[in-house]
Amino acid sequence: MQDLAGKHIVLGLTGGIACYKSAELCRLIVKAGGTVQVVMTEAAEQFITPVTMQALSGRTVYTSQWDAREPNNMPHINLSREADAIVLAPCSADFIARLVQGRADELLSLMCLARPIDRVPLLIAPAMNREMWAHPATQRNLMQVAADGATVLGVGSGWQACGETGDGRMLEPAQLLEDITAFFAPKLLAGHKLLVTAGPTFEPLDPIRGITNHSSGKMGFAIARAAREAGAEVTLVAGPVHLPTPRGVSRIDVLSAEDMLEATLRAARSASIFIATAAVADWRPATHSEQKIKKDGSGKTPALSFVENPDILLAVAKSERAQAGKLFCVGFAAESENLVEHAKAKRERKGIPLLVGNIGPLTFGQDDNALLLVDAKSTRELPRAPKLTLARELMTEIAARLPDWRV
Ligand code: CTP
Numbered sequence: 001m002q003d004l005a006g007k008h009i010v011l012g013l014t015g016g017i018a019c020y021k022s023a024e025l026c027r028l029i030v031k032a033g034g035t036v037q038v039v040m041t042e043a044a045e046q047f048i049t050p051v052t053m054q055a056l057s058g059r060t061v062y063t064s065q066w067d068a069r070e071p072n073n074m075p076h077i078n079l080s081r082e083a084d085a086i087v088l089a090p091c092s093a094d095f096i097a098r099l100v101q102g103r104a105d106e107l108l109s110l111m112c113l114a115r116p117i118d119r120v121p122l123l124i125a126p127a128m129n130r131e132m133w134a135h136p137a138t139q140r141n142l143m144q145v146a147a148d149g150a151t152v153l154g155v156g157s158g159w160q161a162c163g164e165t166g167d168g169r170m171l172e173p174a175q176l177l178e179d180i181t182a183f184f185a186p187k188l189l190a191g192h193k194l195l196v197t198a199g200p201t202f203e204p205l206d207p208i209r210g211i212t213n214h215s216s217g218k219m220g221f222a223i224a225r226a227a228r229e230a231g232a233e234v235t236l237v238a239g240p241v242h243l244p245t246p247r248g249v250s251r252i253d254v255l256s257a258e259d260m261l262e263a264t265l266r267a268a269r270s271a272s273i274f275i276a277t278a279a280v281a282d283w284r285p286a287t288h289s290e291q292k293i294k295k296d297g298s299g300k301t302p303a304l305s306f307v308e309n310p311d312i313l314l315a316v317a318k319s320e321r322a323q324a325g326k327l328f329c330v331g332f333a334a335e336s337e338n339l340v341e342h343a344k345a346k347r348e349r350k351g352i353p354l355l356v357g358n359i360g361p362l363t364f365g366q367d368d369n370a371l372l373l374v375d376a377k378s379t380r381e382l383p384r385a386p387k388l389t390l391a392r393e394l395m396t397e398i399a400a401r402l403p404d405w406r407v
Contacts, residue, residue, distance in 0.1 A: 009036050012112070014043060016043075017127075021170055030058070037079060039062045080120055081120075083120050100148075122151070123183060124153060125176055126142070133166075175247055178225070193234075196275045197260060198239065199240065210285075211285070212240070212281065214365060216365045220277035225247075228247065264316060280312055285306060329350075354397075356394065
């Protein structure tokens with residue numbers, strides 16, 4: 001997906017071992033359709049060569065404010081005027097301090113100072129030792145650069161090149177790409193708290209076995225990502241799936257439908273949008289054996305009986321908050337035939353403003369899907385596309401319906 005098509009990123013590298021990750025970040029931005037102009041400090045050149053960055057970006061790298069290639073000899077002006085954003089990755093503790101002071105004695109800091117502050121955003125991916133990160137001077141400087149208009153992308157936690165473990169690692173290239181993409185997305189859902197359920201549920205029979213289904217959770221996770229990109233504060237209640245949590249999303253893992261109901265009802269108390277994508281098991285075993293159910297050698301199979309699970313979407317849609325118009329509820333319908341009729345009937349049965357229909361066997365486990373949006377007035381098809389593309393379109397559709405709903 002060309003998420004950064006048409007975007008020109010000035011990628012600034014400062015001195016830190018995380019420079020090796022910047023090579024991959026550059027590649028990812030180019031793969032996402034963006035163009036990259038690399039600018040490196042002298043310290044960055046100690047960690048990675050301009051040759052590597054030139055090969056990956058397809059452009060000669062700038063390292064000096066005296067670069068004579070520019071006809072007017074002002075690379076700090078020319079480079080910053082072309083940029084849709086300046087991304088500093090890695091941004092060292094020293095460079096953050098330099099930004100705070102408005103220093104301008106080498107190309108990268110000079111360019112950051114000279115950028116048109118209203119038009120060219122500055123994104124910072126700090127990288128440093130955990131003690132340096134925790135130091136009050138660094139934290140004070142970060143607050144100041146944020147107050148001066150920069151966006152601080154945060155840091156990762158874990159093993160550091162110095163051998164210590166803690167906060168301060170640069171975010172991984174894929175995480176940075178996700179953050180940069182999110183930064184450019186229109187903030188259609190700013191101020192909203194969006195809750196989404198995703199994946200299957202697992203209904204235990206004994207400690208070893210249970211019943212579940214083929215839902216991969218991909219649609220729900222794509223929705224969580226798209227909602228965060230659109231500026232919402234996102235809670236994702238996930239059944240058992242092995243998908244990475246989208247950046248900036250808080251995730252609650254659950255197993256059974258009853259666990260999912262409890263976690264969802266709790267989070268729904270403060271949510272303004274609820275989207276139910278989970279493929280909740282309709283039934284669970286009536287009894288749960290504490291020990292493994294064993295064969296007794298007679299060839300007889302165990303007699304299993306089931307009870308119906310709670311309908312999570314229905315419970316949320318019937319809640320006081322939803323009934324008062326403070327929680328916009330969206331359901332999904334996985335059907336195998338007659339999508340339009342089933343989706344219309346299901347929307348009315350669940351008492352929700354918007355229902356998204358899809359054909360179950362054509363979506364489970366797939367990376368793309370086709371959706372049918374059904375509301376009280378109309379139906380609209382979103383043709384087959386990657387789930388993230390559809391999730392972004394769905395956020396636009398929801399945002400368009402909210403003004404009539406907000407109380
Ligand atoms: N859903 C839910 N809790 C359940 C069952 C379904 O929250 N116990 C939600 C799903 O997340 C989805 C919607 O309800 O958003 C519709 O799910 P679906 O399985 O298509 O429909 P059902 O309500 O189970 O109806 P049917 O089995 O008759 O198709």
